[in-house]
Amino acid sequence: MRSKIIIGIVLALCVLATWLFGHLYQELLFIYEQTGTLTDSEYSWVFRLLLNLVGYSTVLLPCYVLYKYLEKSNYFDKIANNSWVSRMLYACFSEHDRIPESTKPVKVEENTKNEGLELAFCFTGLMGAYLVWGLLQEKIMTQNYVMPDGTLLRFNDSQFLVFINRLLGFLIALTRLLSTGQQIIAAPLYKFSYCSLTNIISAWCQYEALKYVSFPTQVLSKSCKVIPVMLMGKLISRNKYETYEYITALLISIGMVLFMFGSHDDASTWGATSASGVCLLALYMWCDSFTSSWQGALFRRHALRPLQMLCAVNLCSCALTAAALLHRAAPHRATANLLRHPMFVADCALLSASSAVGQLLIYRTIARFGPVLFTIIMTLRQAVSILVSCAVYGHSISAIGGVGVVLVFTSVSLRIYCRKRKPAAVK
Structure with a gap:
C-alpha cells in the first residue's frame, strides 16, 4: 500500500x-x-x-x-x-524482455529462397510510396493554396505535418495488430523514444529545409547518406563492415553526386543553398542515420515485427509532437484556415497515407536486410525517380550524369555480389 x-x-x-x-x-x-x-x-x-x-x-x-x-x-x-x-x-x-525466448519469431535471415523477391518487393514499394510522398511534400511546403476569397496561403507549420503523418501511421499499425491478435508493445516503450525523437527532428528538418534549399538539393543530400548510416551503425551496434562495403558506399555517394548534377539542363534549377539549408540538411542526415541504426539494433535485440516497430515509434512520436502542439496558446492561423481547404486536406491525407506505407516498408526492410542496405535501396529510389522524370519531361542527362548512373548501379551490383559470396559479413 x-x-x-x-x-x-x-x-x-x-x-x-x-x-x-x-x-x-x-x-x-x-x-x-x-x-x-x-x-x-x-x-x-x-x-x-x-x-x-x-x-x-x-x-x-x-x-x-x-x-x-x-x-x-x-x-x-x-x-x-x-x-x-x-x-x-x-x-x-x-x-x-517482453517476448520469451521460446515464442520469438524465427529470424527471417534463415530463409534465403525468396530473398530476391523480398528485396524487389521492398524496393518497388518504397519507390512508389516515397515518390508520391516526395511530390506532395514539395507541393505542400512550397506552393500557395488559393482560398475561396481569392487570397493565397502557404503552409509553414512543419510540426503539424509531422504530427498528422505519425498519427495515421500509428492508427494503421494499431488497427492491424489488434485485428490479428499480435502483441502491441513487444519491448519497453521508452527504448523507442530515442529513435522517435530523432525521427521527428529529422522529419521537421526535412520540411524546414525546403524553405531554404531547392528540392533537388535536398535529394542530393539524401543520396550521400550511406556512409553516415554505416558510421552510426558502427557507433551504436558495434557493427563490423568489410572493406568492400566501405568502398561501394563511397562509390555510390560519388556516383549519385555526379548523376544529380548531370540530370538537369540548367544548373540554376538547383537554387541557392543558404547556410541555414546546409545546417538543416546536416542535422537531418545525422538524426536519420541514428534512427535507422537504432531501429536495426531494436529489431535484433527484441525480435520485433515491422508492425510492432511502426506502432511503438509512432506512438512515441505522436506523444512528443502533440505535446508541442497542444501547449500552444492557439494554433497557427494559416494552418487553421488551410484545414478548411479541400485540396490541402486531400494532400495531407494522401501524404500521411504514403508516409505510413513507406514507414511500414522501411521497418520491414531494416528487419530483413539491415539499415545499410535499406539506405542503398532509398538511394537507388532517388536515381530511378530522376530517370523517370527525365523520360517524362524530356530532360537530358549529360555525360557526367551517365557516368554517375553507371557508377551507382555497378557499385550496387558489386555489393550484392560480395554479399552473396560472404553471407557472414551481413551478421
Whole structure:
C-alpha cells in the first residue's frame, strides 16, 4: 500500500512538471511570436527548433524522472503486475524482455529462397510510396493554396505535418495488430523514444529545409547518406563492415553526386543553398542515420515485427509532437484556415497515407536486410525517380550524369555480389 501511495505521488509530481514545462513553453512561444527580429531572421528555424525541443521536454523530462525513480526503487521487483497502472508502467519502463525466448519469431535471415523477391518487393514499394510522398511534400511546403476569397496561403507549420503523418501511421499499425491478435508493445516503450525523437527532428528538418534549399538539393543530400548510416551503425551496434562495403558506399555517394548534377539542363534549377539549408540538411542526415541504426539494433535485440516497430515509434512520436502542439496558446492561423481547404486536406491525407506505407516498408526492410542496405535501396529510389522524370519531361542527362548512373548501379551490383559470396559479413 505504501508503494502505491509513493508511486501515486510521483505520478502526480510528473503531471505537475508537465504542466509547468507546458506553461514555460507557452511563454517562450509568445515571446518568439511577438519579437519580429526573431521571426524575420534567416535563422529563425533555430528558435523554432529550440521551441520544439522545449515542447518535447514536457513529456520526456517527467518520464525520465519517473523511470529513474522506478529503477532506483526496484519497483518491478516489489509490485505485482496486476493493476492498470503497474501494467502501464511495466510496458513503458520495464527492462524485462517482453517476448520469451521460446515464442520469438524465427529470424527471417534463415530463409534465403525468396530473398530476391523480398528485396524487389521492398524496393518497388518504397519507390512508389516515397515518390508520391516526395511530390506532395514539395507541393505542400512550397506552393500557395488559393482560398475561396481569392487570397493565397502557404503552409509553414512543419510540426503539424509531422504530427498528422505519425498519427495515421500509428492508427494503421494499431488497427492491424489488434485485428490479428499480435502483441502491441513487444519491448519497453521508452527504448523507442530515442529513435522517435530523432525521427521527428529529422522529419521537421526535412520540411524546414525546403524553405531554404531547392528540392533537388535536398535529394542530393539524401543520396550521400550511406556512409553516415554505416558510421552510426558502427557507433551504436558495434557493427563490423568489410572493406568492400566501405568502398561501394563511397562509390555510390560519388556516383549519385555526379548523376544529380548531370540530370538537369540548367544548373540554376538547383537554387541557392543558404547556410541555414546546409545546417538543416546536416542535422537531418545525422538524426536519420541514428534512427535507422537504432531501429536495426531494436529489431535484433527484441525480435520485433515491422508492425510492432511502426506502432511503438509512432506512438512515441505522436506523444512528443502533440505535446508541442497542444501547449500552444492557439494554433497557427494559416494552418487553421488551410484545414478548411479541400485540396490541402486531400494532400495531407494522401501524404500521411504514403508516409505510413513507406514507414511500414522501411521497418520491414531494416528487419530483413539491415539499415545499410535499406539506405542503398532509398538511394537507388532517388536515381530511378530522376530517370523517370527525365523520360517524362524530356530532360537530358549529360555525360557526367551517365557516368554517375553507371557508377551507382555497378557499385550496387558489386555489393550484392560480395554479399552473396560472404553471407557472414551481413551478421
